[in-house]
Amino acid sequence: xxxxxxxxxxxxxxxxxxxxxxxxxxxxxxxxxxxxxxxxxxxxxxxxxxxxxxxxxxxxxxxxxxxxxxxxxxxxxxxxxxxxxxxxxxxxxxxxxxxxxxxxxxxxxxxxxxxxxxxxxxxxxxxxxxxxxxxxxxxxxxxxxxx
Amino acid sequence: xxxxxxxxxxxxxxxxxxxxxxxxxxxxxxxxxxxxxxxxxxxxxxxxxxxxxxxxxxxxxxxxxxxxxxxxxxxxxxxxxxxxxxxxxxxxxxxxxxxxxxxxxxxxxxxxxxxxxxxxxxxxxxxxxxxxxxxxxxxxxxxxxx
Numbered sequence: 001x002x003x004x005x006x007x008x009x010x011x012x013x014x015x016x017x018x019x020x021x022x023x024x025x026x027x028x029x030x031x032x033x034x035x036x037x038x039x040x041x042x043x044x045x046x047x048x049x050x051x052x053x054x055x056x057x058x059x060x061x062x063x064x065x066x067x068x069x070x071x072x073x074x075x076x077x078x079x080x081x082x083x084x085x086x087x088x089x090x091x092x093x094x095x096x097x098x099x100x101x102x103x104x105x106x107x108x109x110x111x112x113x114x115x116x117x118x119x120x121x122x123x124x125x126x127x128x129x130x131x132x133x134x135x136x137x138x139x140x141x142x143x144x145x146x147x
Numbered sequence: 148x149x150x151x152x153x154x155x156x157x158x159x160x161x162x163x164x165x166x167x168x169x170x171x172x173x174x175x176x177x178x179x180x181x182x183x184x185x186x187x188x189x190x191x192x193x194x195x196x197x198x199x200x201x202x203x204x205x206x207x208x209x210x211x212x213x214x215x216x217x218x219x220x221x222x223x224x225x226x227x228x229x230x231x232x233x234x235x236x237x238x239x240x241x242x243x244x245x246x247x248x249x250x251x252x253x254x255x256x257x258x259x260x261x262x263x264x265x266x267x268x269x270x271x272x273x274x275x276x277x278x279x280x281x282x283x284x285x286x287x288x289x290x291x292x293x
Contacts, residue, residue: 038195124284124286127274143193
């Protein structure tokens with residue numbers, strides 16, 4: 001009898017542990033015009049902290065193109081990084097967007113809408129005077145939670 | 148046999164997801180932040196940048212730094228409450244301000260707000276913030292105690 005109780009408790013213990021790993025995400029108060037959620041609540045999963053990503057190339061003076069081209073190239077790199085960790089762009093829960101001109105935010109938001117079809121991450125847009133390369137218009141630093 | 152049962156029962160109760168452990172590492176009370184915050188367990192909340200706006204997104208207290216900081220705390224409180232938490236659950240914040248010389252005003256106001264330990268923080272001067280006329284915006288991560 002005692003053995004049965006012990007086994008049941010052990011099972012419960014393991015079940016609880018497994019349950020703790022299961023990913024639950026909640027996107028609070030979406031702001032569609034900014035392609036963001038006011039907050040994203042996350043329980044469980046594996047966290048991934050990404051570096052700031054830009055469109056920059058190994059050659060320092062490479063032409064990085066216009067804003068749309070830089071957006072695409074930046075997120076292609078982010079997708080690569082996420083894939084290397086076993087994730088996708090849908091796993092992004094938060095991003096800091098550093099931009100050299102806040103007037104580009106509506107365009108960023110429009111392009112981001114096509115990228116995050118269902119749920120928007122929490123986003124902070126900040127205008128900075130310079131990024132690492134003089135040609136860079138944008139740098140995106142995401143946090144992802146992978147199931 | 149009985150102690151073993153007790154240990155197993157405790158193991159069930161203390162397993163991940165139930166208890167949260169939190170430790171403020173090297174607090175800097177003079178500037179109302181900690182060098183690091185160590186957290187185990189709990190539910191994470193990632194907030195978008197929060198600024199000094201009313202519920203309709205209109206700037207509050209134009210030109211009044213202290214007034215804008217107060218509104219920003221109010222907005223953080225409201226969002227965290229909706230997420231099931233409070234300001235005390237904030238573990239880290241990046242503070243963007245348009246003039247870094249306002250740092251002392253900000254620090255004094257943060258001291259009044261955090262009573263159970265200071266979050267880690269970075270304080271950065273940004274050229275411009277999302278809401279025209281905003282002098283402050285805070286990007287925070289919270290860990291709820293549930």
